[in-house]
Ligand SMILES: Nc1ncnc2c1ncn2[C@@H]1O[C@H](COP(=O)(O)OP(=O)(O)O)[C@@H](O)[C@H]1O
């Protein structure tokens with residue numbers, strides 16, 4: 171909205187570091203948030219995994235292993251969208267005002283937030299990966315690298331998505347709407363819990379515009395060698411989604427009301 | 430230092446600011462005094478580049494708030510009306526993050542953080558989480574935060590709102606100290622008369638988005654013309670009584686069943702005023718305060734003896750009802 175030009179790149183890097191630092195400190199200090207967001211995906215993995223796993227699906231592997239990539243994405247979806255949408259709180263409780271009144275551009279603030287979201291996601295995925303070893307999942311250097319890239323990109327994408335919606339919403343109740351209408355559909359329609367190949371056409375169509383679909387598929391490729399598409403195809407589509415959402419996000423963020 | 434020109438801010442059809450113009454000089458403490466809803470916070474937000482005016486503009490430290498936001502932001506420090514520090518972080522962490530946001534070079538950073546912490550007397554609490562601070566401490570931390578980058582202009586939006594009387598006095602002490610040591614121009618908003626009187630070099634009375642008077646506190650008080658006596662009658666004001674016939678009376682106003690008399694030396698002249706007066710219910714008198722100036726300017730007389738501060742709130746409620 172208002173121009174903030176002429177800042178040296180040194181300063182911008184310092185600002186990004188500051189914004190990232192704030193997010194990480196808050197994340198590490200708010201134990202309840204941390205425990206809840208790490209624990210929930212694990213609960214799904216264990217309860218749904220062994221519950222539905224006993225019903226004998228035709229998916230080419232144990233059900234628990236089959237949903238493992240989906241659970242990784244679930245953790246990223248919840249963490250990242252929440253993280254972005256948290257901007258509603260920041261605006262409500264005025265911390266954001268003090269950032270906005272500093273000579274940092276909106277784009278810097280936006281990117282700072284996504285860096286925070288990515289770090290948080292990474293942290294939680296690391297815990298899930300360790301649990302995966304217990305389930306008998308094997309990683310190699312390549313698959314770890316692939317997981318890392320997909321998690322970071324998806325997290326960037328969805329933190330941007332959360333920030334985009336958050337920048338238009340002013341009431342805290344809006345947060346609830348984001349959970350119902352963004353987070354859950356993203357998750358359930360991503361094929362995290364079931365294969366999307368055999369879905370009815372209309373439902374399949376919806377899964378195709380869910381960036382998480384390609385992330386789940388990519389991870390299934392690299393962890394279980396079981397994808398619907400190729401890893402490269404998944405990666406390309408995910409990057410495309412990320413690019414578009416980030417552009418929309420930054421534009422929305424720039425025209426967001428500061429007060 | 431600050432020039433505000435014909436500023437208008439509309440929310441739908443409602444004018445929160447209605448054509449404000451004024452100037453603030455270098456190194457003065459300028460007070461914006463007005464009831465809740467007068468438009469003080471809106472004005473601060475515009476001057477701090479957070480809100481776009483509907484019409485008009487403002488120059489802060491030589492930079493246009495609309496076209497040169499970065500320069501304006503580098504020139505200002507702000508303490509918002511509502512707390513804006515992160516209460517999960519410690520005081521020190523809040524300061525460090527802001528030092529980075531303002532691009533303060535690493536070499537100077539720690540030194541400056543200690544300086545401002547010392548200035549507001551929070552060195553020994555710097556490693557406590559802000560949620561453990563009292564309201565006054567939190568406000569002081571935000572002053573320190575706003576001073577980190579040596580701003581030329583400092584905005585304080587209701588710096589003592591919600592503080593108990595003792596913390597309020599502490600706050601005043603620190604505000605004065607900050608003016609002395611940091612040489613900043615200050616715009617302070619408040620609805621406490623006493624506070625404006627105490628701290629400000631000049632005061633602008635703001636109500637309904639307009640400035641209705643602007644001068645130094647002493648000039649404003651002189652303008653009202655002497656002591657004020659309010660006589661309330663049981664039923665109505667006797668028609669045959671002409672108070673203006675006394676030499677020591679400057680001016681008489683009537684309101685319902687009261688007369689308000691502006692006069693010299695109330696102590697020695699009161700007995701003349703009320704001789705032969707029947708049906709008197711109460712007589713109140715006082716030396717002029719900024720309250721009276723405001724009352725006079727806004728044309729309302731509510732209660733003469735309300736405590737400082739409380740009055741403005743009641744005034745606001747009254748205006749709403
Ligand atoms: N976002 C907004 N939308 C509509 N009205 C607003 C908004 N912000 C402030 N106002 C109105 O503008 C007026 C001035 O508000 P404000 O500047 O906060 O006053 P003060 O700080 O003097 O108490 C008030 O009547 C308030 O209700």
Ligand SMILES: [Mg+2]
Pocket residue numbers: 466469470471510586587
């Ligand atoms: Mg206000």
